[in-house]
Amino acid sequence: MTKQSAGHLIVESLKRHGVERVFSVPGESYLDVLDGLYNSGIENVVCRQEGGALYMAEAVGKATGEPGVAMVTRGPGASNAFVGVHLAWQDSTPLVLFVGLIPFEHRMKEAFQEFDPYAWFGTQTKRVFVLDEAERASEVVAEAFFAATSGRPGPVVVGLPEDVITEMVDRPVVPRIPVTEGSVSNEEINDLKAAFAKAERPAMLLGGPRWTAEASKQVTAFAEKNGIPVITDWRAADRIPGNSSVNAGEVGYGRTEESLAVLKDADLLLLVGGTLSDVPTESFTVRQNPDDVNWIVNIDASLRQHSGAVTRQILASPVAFGQAVADLDLGEHPDWTSWREPAVEAHRKVSQIPDNTGTNAEGTADMTLVMEEVLKHMPEDTQITFGSGNHTAWGHRYFPNSFYPSQFSVRNGTMGYSVPAAVALSLEDKDRFVFSIAGDGEFLMNSQELATAKQFGAHPLILVMDNSQFGTIRSHQEAHYPGRISGTQLANPDFGVLGEGYGGYGARLDNNDDIERVISEAMKATQEDRIPAVVHVVVDRSKVMPGM
Structure with a gap:
């Protein structure tokens, strides 16, 4: 074997794991890895801030099921990256973060930008590695990818001391370690059929990681064939098509009362992929009875994040479960029509653009009408x-979620995700239409990644909804401290001009008459001119939610 540096061996190992793109903010602490990326065939997407780079990598992890890869430097770079690590941890997204570190011999002296990777990241990652032996470079990459994808996926951090990665080694590239999908036994299938046979109010709750497009189709087919109402976890609405005959809506923030009733009143709940965490259970107040019948299909043997009874766990991913039940006929069972239809109908109704959106204040546009115009013209994918x-x-x-994966958001509630995630998805498939809804406060947290979009050829449409406030917190203030608005009001720039400044299309919408023209121009810019577009939608600040 020809000798090469440990940093170059890391890049060769990334290629062996199928990595096509990494997201980075450069630093002198990992120059040898950057040199290895030169002419490697791996695209290095240079971002403008580490938080944006991590959000992009996390979006790739959600989109592909393979770890998104990010690279940052030590100290300040690592601290900026932490927000994306926390997101990947709570959202169960496979991600591998490489962090350049100080030289080995400088440790424990409070050297320039020194920090302890284990102390910083140990509670929010599946594993933390520090490459202290150059010979293990490829082995550590393989172990990091395995840890990030196996069981319940999540983030892994790999620390790279700048002197260690320049050492010359003659070790081979370690192949990827296979990840099991688990399995569903015949006994489990028979017992599940027996449970459904006596259930009068069964339901399925879909969410969590380890889904594929095929698994979504197979689990949907099982539910539709047998008439089982399906609810989805918060920000997991794309696990089943929005127009499915059994889609009973999403639970969590913004749910309908009918969707919540399905979760609350089901005498058999089959969870696939996810768990009962605080959001779907209304802060651990719903479905917490020890006598509740909860069958949980989850590849995580520890059921981390789950609260409530566990009647039976099937140790399988949605992929394995979908393969096992796609053609399964449950046979005779009670008629579930009257139990299913109220929630299904409520979901259909709330998902439709209303005929009358009401009036809005002068100098503003109606966000519902803007969405309606986008939906008219967007492709199915x-x-x-x-x-x-x-x-x-x-x-x-209002977004139809007609396939998986189509909805990309954050279960940990972080702001600033919309723009970098849209950029990453546009880079993953440059023929796909990607659009984002950003709040005015959120947009400015990572709007600089539009420069990354222009540089690397991403072309999403960004709708910036401007109500000149941190609207969610304002709503909480009105509820708990009425009439005492503090720390939530914003003075904003012209976001359309900002979009033009980054080399894209920009427009300002402050009336309903211009909606059709502006959205048409914006979609042409993204689809034909292949440039990012920013539409600044000035909205009535009293309309904090659709229909209000």
Whole structure:
């Protein structure tokens, strides 16, 4: 074997694991890895801030099921990256973060930008590695990818001391370690059929990681064939098509009362992929009875994050479960029509654009009408991104989620995700239409990644909903401290001009008459001119949610 540096061996190992793109902010602490990326065939997407780089990598992890890869430097770079690590941890997203470190011999002297990777990241990652032996470079990459994808996926951090990665080694590239999907036994299938046979109010709750497009189709087919109402976890609405005959809506923030009733009143709940965490259970107040019948299909043997009874666990991923039940006929069972239809009908109704959106204040545009115009023209394979805030309700309510994966958001409630996630998805498939709904506060947290979009050829459409406030917190203030608004009001720039400044299309919408023209121009810019587009939608600040 020809000798090469440990840093170059890391890059060769990434290629062996099928990595096509990494997201980075450069630093002198990992120069040898950057040199290894030169002419490697792996695209190095240079981002403008580490938080944006991590959000991009996390979106790739959600989209592909393979670890998104990010690279940052020590100290300040690592601290900026932490927000994306926390997101990947709570959202169960496979991610591998490489962090350059100080030289080995400088440790424990408070050297320039020194920090302890184990102390910083140990509670929010599946594993933390520090490459102290150059010979283990490829082995550590393989172990990091395995840890990130196996069981319940999550983030892994690999520390790279700048002197260790320049050492010359003659070790081979270690192949990827296979990850099991688990399995569903015949006994488990028979027992599940028996449980459904006596259930009068069964339901399925879909969510969590380890889904594929095929698994979504197979689990949907099982539910539709047998008439089982399906609810989805918060920000997991794309696990089943929005127009499915058994889709009973999403639980969590913004849910309908009918969807919540399905979760609350089911005498048999089959969870696939996810768990009962605080959000679907209304802060651990719903479905917490020890006598509740909960069958849980989850590849995580520890059921981390689950609260409530566990009647039976099937140790399998949605992939393995989908393969086992796609053609399964449950046979004779009670008629579930009257139990299923109220929630299904409520979901259909709330997902439709209303005929009358009411009036809005002068100098503003109606966000519901803007969404309606986008939906008219978008292709079937469109993907949507949004971060956190009341503005996301327009995506939750009206985006059709006709396939998996189509909805990209954050279960940990982080802001600033919408733009970098849209950039990453546009880079993953440059022929796909990607659009994002960003709040005015959230947009400015990572709007600089539009420069990354222009540089690397991403072309998403970004709708910036401007109500000149942190709307979610304002709503909480009105509820708990009425009339005492503090720390939530914003003075904003012209976001359309900002979009033009980054080399894209930009426009300002402050009336309903211009909606059709502006959205048409924006979609042409993204689809034909292949440039990012920013539409600044000035909205009535009293309309904090659709229908309000």
